[in-house]
Amino acid sequence: MTAGSSKVSRAQRSQKASRHITINDIAKRAGVSKTAVSFAFNVPGRLSEKTTQHILQVAREMGYTPNPIARSLNTRRTNxxxxxxxxxxxxxxxxxxxxxxxxxxxxxxxxxxxxxxxxxxxxxxxxxxxxxxxxxxxxxxxxxxxxxxxxxxxxxxxxxxxxxxxxxxxxxxxxxDDAAGAYFAMKHVLELGHHRIGIASFVSFTGRLEEYTGTLGRRFNGYLRALHEHGLTLDNEHVRLVECSCDVEGGKLAFHQFWSSRQGITAIVALSDVIAYGVVQAASEQGVRIPQQLSVVGFDDLEFSRLLRPPLTTVRQPxxxxxxxxxxxxxxxxxxxxxxxxxxxxxxxxxxxxxxxxxxx
Amino acid sequence: MTAGSSKVSRAQRSQKASRHITINDIAKRAGVSKTAVSFAFNVPGRLSEKTTQHILQVAREMGYTPNPIARSLNTRRTNxxxxxxxxxxxxxxxxxxxxxxxxxxxxxxxxxxxxxxxxxxxxxxxxxxxxxxxxxxxxxxxxxxxxxxxxxxxxxxxxxxxxxxxxxxxxxxxxxDDAAGAYFAMKHVLELGHHRIGIASFVSFTGRLEEYTGTLGRRFNGYLRALHEHGLTLDNEHVRLVECSCDVEGGKLAFHQFWSSRQGITAIVALSDVIAYGVVQAASEQGVRIPQQLSVVGFDDLEFSRLLRPPLTTVRQPxxxxxxxxxxxxxxxxxxxxxxxxxxxxxxxxxxxxxxxxxxx
DNA sequence: TGGGGGTGATAAACTAGTTCAATAACCGCA
DNA sequence: TGCGGTTATTGAACTAGTTTATCACCCCCA
Structure with a gap:
């Protein structure tokens, strides 16, 4: 490294690295102020038509486009x-x-x-x-x-x-109203006569059941209310809870857990349609017939739930x-x-x- | 408006409008330069531990967080x-x-x-x-x-x-390889013996058929190759084309167009699984049995296609x-x-x- | 010729940070 | 006490635009 190289100015250095074209380049090239360039792009009618066209022409030639980040810094808008x-x-x-x-x-x-x-x-x-x-x-x-x-x-x-x-x-x-929806779903299953029920829940457990929060907590409240009305609780004997990821794979795993436990579960209530999909798929793969051998309810009523085999009973939310x-x-x-x-x-x-x-x- | 009011400085005015807290405010309050504040946030170890903690403490007290836009302007990164x-x-x-x-x-x-x-x-x-x-x-x-x-x-x-x-x-x-996939799909239908076929395509038509471009064009090439091998063309008599939106609704409309035309179409080839979903749904609603009365092939093999009723024959792409x-x-x-x-x-x-x-x- | 009004263009300040280069402070050692 | 070498800190320049306030100019009219 020579003594001279350390004297290379910042401008020169960035020049070398093929600097981005900025509003200043356009202003210089067009022989106007950068204010004018800014106006040409943003405030129609602020400049004479002739100047505006000239500036835009120069910008086009040089392939210039205003930097959206710098623009956002001023306008305080990111769109x-x-x-x-x-x-x-x-x-x-x-x-x-x-x-x-x-x-x-x-x-x-x-x-x-x-x-x-x-x-x-x-x-x-x-x-x-x-x-x-x-x-x-x-x-x-x-x-x-x-x-x-x-x-x-x-x-x-x-x-x-x-x-x-x-x-x-x-x-x-x-x-x-998540609680009401969940209540309807569980009530439906109970009224059909099920009393060995699996709840397939997505995870957000924070400790004890009372600490379920958010959507999960509200839906649980709905389920529990319906269960209580039928004299049932989450006792792991009649009503069992399994947590899984909120996707098809999660539903499949949940099904296998319920089914391998051999507790004679006859219905699975899923906290989400996509979990129900997994349950249905895994059940089909095991030759378990729905709804004859296993009832499944979901929550969401996704667009595809009606196309499922069999069409999914679920709670519709818009x-x-x-x-x-x-x-x-x-x-x-x-x-x-x-x-x-x-x-x-x-x-x-x-x-x-x-x-x-x-x-x- | 008094003469005085027009003299209100910009700073004072923006102060009134409860200006955002900036790095300058933190620097002043902490009694350091704004460089120091920047380092405290970005370059661990560049300042003494004591100073860093002091700055971060002041920032916390004043609820300051660096403006990501200004940061992006320098770093040229938006992440x-x-x-x-x-x-x-x-x-x-x-x-x-x-x-x-x-x-x-x-x-x-x-x-x-x-x-x-x-x-x-x-x-x-x-x-x-x-x-x-x-x-x-x-x-x-x-x-x-x-x-x-x-x-x-x-x-x-x-x-x-x-x-x-x-x-x-x-x-x-x-x-x-869209063309190959489409070829497989159409060939499968043809080899089953169908020769009155509907193609349900999403739209991106730019004029004549030869002008189909992109994914659409490539898939069409595949379909046409298979058709040609079986002596068929897109003649609107044996093989008919309908364009629709690329969603379930589009598929339903496509089905209705094919079915109402009474050309005795026995198979529908969809350019996308989601269109096939709509075809299947509309067919079911009309009491048309799949695959007995109507065969349907898709393209994509979406995660839900295997769960469809009936499970969808389709072209898998990862x-x-x-x-x-x-x-x-x-x-x-x-x-x-x-x-x-x-x-x-x-x-x-x-x-x-x-x-x-x-x-x- | 002077002044008012309107148009067209601009210099300078501003957005809110980062980074460079230089300085200040400190420590250990001769 | 002086000096070299770190370490800590900072002023100024820089990122790339927008916006404000002002100015220059021209035309028209008195």
Whole structure:
């Protein structure tokens, strides 16, 4: 290294590394100020038509396009809506629930020219993820109002709407009566005469049963209410609980656990349709006939549940609608328009199809 | 308005509007330079432990978190991987293909701490969308190498990997032999003895049949080759084409068009499993028995196709794997590591299940 | 010729951080 | 006490744009 090389200026060095073309390059080349270049791109009518066209022509020739990050720094807009996911993307996307939710959210994104950012935990922390996400706001899924990540959003004044959360004053949210839905599902199974029942639950266990929170907790409350009305409890003898991942694979594993336990389970209540799919698939593979030998109920009524073999009895919740409404609420917050209602609660209903029957006598 | 009010400085005004807390506020409050604050957050060991802790303490007290946009402007990193979608998010998400693809891409995102940005056309233009997207690179779906959006990425030196594209020198891509897969599917139907066949295609028509491009064009080539081998052509008499949206609803509409035409169609070949789902559902609703009265073949082998009633005969392509490999290629580009192979071609195979049978005599 | 009004263009300040290069402080040792 | 070598800290420049406030210019009219 020569003495001279250390004197190479920063500008020269970055020149060498084929620097990106910036607004300054265009300004110089076009013989105008960078303000003019900015106006040419952003404020139609602010410059004379001649100047505007000249600047845009120069920009085209040099292949210039304004840096969206620098622009965002000024405008404080990213034109991006985040979706906070409590799990990794690869896991969430195994549950068609999210595809339907995103489809609903996406309708609103198109209308407002927004992109959609999937925000999973960063290095294990959703709070970290919210710090790093380049978003104008977000839809929060699978979290409660007192979650650290939710608090982080509030503190940073990032507008957000929660989905599937216990309704709480002044927190915009779109929910569903999970407890009622679960109650209907379990009641249906009980009224068919089942009393050896497996509950296939996705995991978010935090200790004892009373500590189940969120969607899981609410659905459990519904199940337990129906069980109590029929004099049953989660005693592991009549009613057994198995936890699994919220995907087809999880449902298959759950089925095998129930079936190998030889407790004579005649019905499986799944906390999610996709888990029910796995149960049905594993049962078919084992030659267990549904609903003759085993009844299965789900929760969600995904678009494909009616196409299942047999068509799945389940609890319908309007998932796409939920996404759309949540995103619409966000859009109002985003544009500082008042919300008519802070919390929406959408209806659920039991959809009886062909995956349940009375137990074999 | 008084004369005084016009003299209110900018700082005072923004103060009033409860300005965001910046690195300067923390520096002042902690009695250090903003360089020190930056180091405290980003370069462990660069400051004394005492100073670092003091700064972080002050930051915590004031609820400060570095602005990710300003940070990105310097670091030139957004830690976001884009997925370029040729349609609106709400439409794409109606096809479980994307959920599976995203699931694969998501595996790599987790490993590298990336978020995933869904980038649909902005004001009708994907090129515009690429200009505005805050991403470090992207996975391009449903586009060809000579698409304007692809060119825009190249020009702006945004690293990208294409998915489902005609392999081309030096463009990183992960594809599948669509033509071969389609050939297998059509051949299977023909060998069962069908000669009145409906093709249910998603839309991307650009004029005459020879102008089909991309995935659509490649699959058509496969279908046509098999048809030719059996002396058939797309003549609208024996083999009829219907275009529909790529979702369950589209498949249902396609079925109704085929069935109402009363051309005695005995088999429907769908360009996508999700379209086949719609065909099967509409057929069931009409009391048309599959495969006895109507054979159906799909393309994709989505996770749920084996659970369909009846289980769907289809062409398997490893979608999740495709997403994962594409994302891994991107990760290498992103870290300036050399690619072992620029283009990958994954295998397809016909999966014979129960939705096809010989035509009723 | 002077002044008002409108248009077109710009210099400078601003967005909120990171990074470079230089300095200050400290420690041990001669 | 002086000096070399770390270690800790900082001012200034830099990222790439937008925005504000001002100015120059031209036309019209008095």
């Amino acid at each position: 991006t809506l985040g979706v906070l996911l409590p799990q990794d993307i690869s896991i969430a996307m195994r549950n068609p629930f999210f595809a339907e939710l995103l489809s609903g959210i996406g309708e609103v994104c198109s209308a407002h020219g927004l992109s959609l950012l999937l925000v999973p935990p960063l290095r294990g922390s959703l709070v970290e993820a919210t710090y790093a996400a380049l978003i104008d706001g977000c839809i929060v899924t699978g979290l409660e109002a007192d979650d650290p990540a939710t608090r982080a959003l509030r503190q940073r004044r990032i507008p957000f709407v929660m989905v599937d959360v216990e309704p709480e004053e002044d927190i915009p949210a779109v929910s569903v 998932i796409r609608e939920k996404g759309r409404l949540a995103a619409e609420m966000f859009a109002r917050l985003y544009h500082n328009e008042p919300l008519e209602q802070h919390t929406l609660r959408l209806p659920v209903e039991l959809v009886v199809r062909q995956s349940c029957a009375p137990p074999q006598s | 976001t991987l884009g997925v370029l979608l040729p349609q609106d998010i709400s439409i794409a998400m109606r096809n479980p293909f994307f959920a599976e693809l995203l699931s694969g891409i998501g595996e790599v995102c987790s490993a590298h701490g990336l978020s995933l940005l869904l980038v649909p056309p902005l004001r009708g233009s994907l090129v515009e969308a690429t200009y505005a997207a805050l991403i470090d690179g992207c996975i391009v779906t449903g586009l060809e190498a000579d698409d304007p959006a692809t060119r825009a990425l190249r020009q702006r030196r945004i690293p990208f990997v294409m998915v489902d594209v005609e392999p081309e020198e030096d463009i990183p891509a992960v594809s599948v 979608i999740r794997e495709k997403g994962r490999l594409a994302a891994e290629m991107f990760a290498r580009l992103y870290h300036n590591e050399p690619l072992e192979q620029h283009t990958l071609r994954l295998p397809v195979e016909l999966v014979v299940r129960q939705s096809c049978a010989p035509p009723q005599s």
